[in-house]
Amino acid sequence: MTLLAGTFAWMAANGRTMMELLGQHLEMSAWALGISLAIGLPLAVAVLRSPRAAGFAIALVNVLRTFPSLAILAFALPLLGIGLLPSVVALVVLALPPILLNTYVGLREVDPDLVDAATGLGMTRGQMLRKVQLPLAAPAIFGGIRNAAVQIIAGAALASFIGGGGLGDLITAGIAIMDVQRLLAGAIPIALLALAVEFGLAFVERRLFGKRLEDAR
Amino acid sequence: MIRLEAITKLYPGAPRPAVDRLDIEMAEGTTTALIGPSGCGKTTTLRMINRMIEPSGGRLFIDGTDVTGLDPVLLRRRIGYVIQQIGLFPHQSVAENIATVPKLLGWPAATIAARVEELLTLVGLDPARFRDAMPHRLSGGQRQRVGVARALAADPPVMLMDEPFGAIDPIAREKLQDEFKEILRRVRKTIVMVTHDLDEAIKMGDRIAIMRDGRLVQHGSPDEILSEPADAFVEAFVGPDRALKRLSLRKVDDLLTPGEAAEAPAIGAGATQREALARLIDSGAAALNVRDAEGRILGHIDRTALLDRPETRR
CATH class of the missing domain: 3.10.580.10 (CBS-domain)
Known part of the structure; x- marks a missing residue:
């Protein structure tokens, strides 16, 4: 109890640092999520018509994903130096598989009869994507984004090892100087942030698609 | 009017063409039932008319215009398309489904809304009740009515129907056939309908085209097909009870x-x-x-x- 009280006291005393690190954490996460979406969504669409290309792309991102994030940071360090950029790259590697896979599977599992009907009615590929495939795959895509967002928030803690900043700085510093209160001042907000993103997005998901999921049953 | 001239579909590696130099003419305002055993090429033929399948050879005319070189997307917007699985978009209301092609063609919203009302009434669905309904709330028969309304939305001169009653349960099927026959008579479209059910072909078709192994075996009125089968294959296909089938005409x-x-x-x-x-x-x-x-x-x-x-x- 005293430990927690001490942690909160530390956080209160270092309010400005806390806000600054939280800001860095969120900024890094937002960049990583944005870039993952910018790569993952178009890539899923691009490989949609070729099972071979899709298999290759999915295998590639999954192989990248098997590297521990710390190892990716280590690889990124000599190539990209220290700071925000290599951290974001490592987080993108983390977030790409759920986004790519969910989008691809979601798009591909759209009933082929609907694709046939849409083609027969005279939709172009782009119109079919916009009017039929993406709306129907939206719940799956959103699920992938939620998954990716949580992984990014949690994974961003490691960025501190290569000078990426964020709340992870408090954890590394806490470990280095054996200051448990400082360590927890980093760890607790990260855990709460990850939970908030998980439940927040789950709530949004239900609001957006809940009725449709119910109807489909 | 639809005219196919030596239309051929040869898939790479296939021993024989799926459709082999098929010549057929379908008069304006008539319904032609394409029928034959599975693998005879009837569905391939249908799907070549709106170029869902690209012909390997031959030419295709709709109302006298050679459409073989036309942009398939623009061609399809002028051809109604109804499939067995119906394929209503589940995330769109009945009205939005019906409005699909008019929207693609950029019709003004008021024109589209009026057209949706008109079509729902035509296919026997009360617009007030069904306009905003979602497809999963409808019965199979109601869904296919919406499917036909969607196909007719932009008033295409030609409509293709691939086993349109295939997903309808047998009890509702006969009634729906009667109603569709009446609707089709009223809209005066040139219709090509694929079926594997001879009774359905006899009932719905002004003309029946029997196919076998990618070729047209016989093309004539139901009465001609039943009274004068062109060969032993057609005779066997129409069955020993063809005299009874003629009575049903x-x-x-x-x-x-x-x-x-x-x-x-x-x-x-x-x-x-x-x-x-x-x-x-x-x-x-x-x-x-x-x-x-x-x-x-x-x-x-x-x-x-x-x-x-x-x-x-x-």
Whole structure:
């Protein structure tokens, strides 16, 4: 109890640092999520018509994903130096598989009869994507984004090892100087942030698609 | 009018073409039923008309225009398309589904809304009740009505129907066939319908085109196909009960003898002669009285008149 009280006291005393690190954490996460979406969504669409290309792309991102994030940071360090950029790259590697896979599977599992009907009615590929495939795959895509967002928030803690900043700085510093209160001042907000993103997005998901999921049953 | 000239589809590696130099002409405002055993190329032929499948050779004319070189997307917007699985977009309301092609064509919203009302009424669905309904709330028959309304939305001159009653349960199917026949008669489109059900082809088709191994074996009116099968294959395909099937093409009204028959069961005017025969067998009577909708006796038909055929009376 005293430990927690001490942690909160530390956080209160270092309010400005806390806000600054939280800001860095969120900024890094937002960049990583944005870039993952910018790569993952178009890539899923691009490989949609070729099972071979899709298999290759999915295998590639999954192989990248098997590297521990710390190892990716280590690889990124000599190539990209220290700071925000290599951290974001490592987080993108983390977030790409759920986004790519969910989008691809979601798009591909759209009933082929609907694709046939849409083609027969005279939709172009782009119109079919916009009017039929993406709306129907939206719940799956959103699920992938939620998954990716949580992984990014949690994974961003490691960025501190290569000078990426964020709340992870408090954890590394806490470990280095054996200051448990400082360590927890980093760890607790990260855990709460990850939970908030998980439940927040789950709530949004239900609001957006809940009725449709119910109807489909 | 649709004209196929030597239309061919050869898949790479296939031993023979799926469709082999097919020539056929379908007159404006008529319904042609494409029928044949599975693998005969009927669906491939249908799907080549809106270029869902690209022909490997031959030419395709719609209303006299060669459409072989046209942009397939623009071509398809002028051809109605109805499929067995119906394929209504589940995330869109009935009205939005029907509005698909008009929206692609950029019609103004008010025109589209009016057209949706008109089409729902045409296919027998109350617009007030069904306009905003979602497809999963509808029965199979209602869904296919919406499917047909969607296909007719931009008033295309041609409509393709691939087994349109295939997903409808047998009890509702016959009623829906009757209603669609009436709707199709009213809209006067050139319709090509693929079916594997001969009775359906006889009922719906002004003309029947029988295919086998990618070739057209016979093309004629249902009566011609049933009375003069072109070869042993068609004869076997139409079956040993073709005389009965021919009876289903004729109405009792054609055999009417004036006056009421004594102690005879009654049958409604407009019933088929096949139904009359069934009633005769069922009741053991020698004649049937024919009644109109108000119950007035129009006359009667004799067992002998019904049986005196088929070769002698064509």
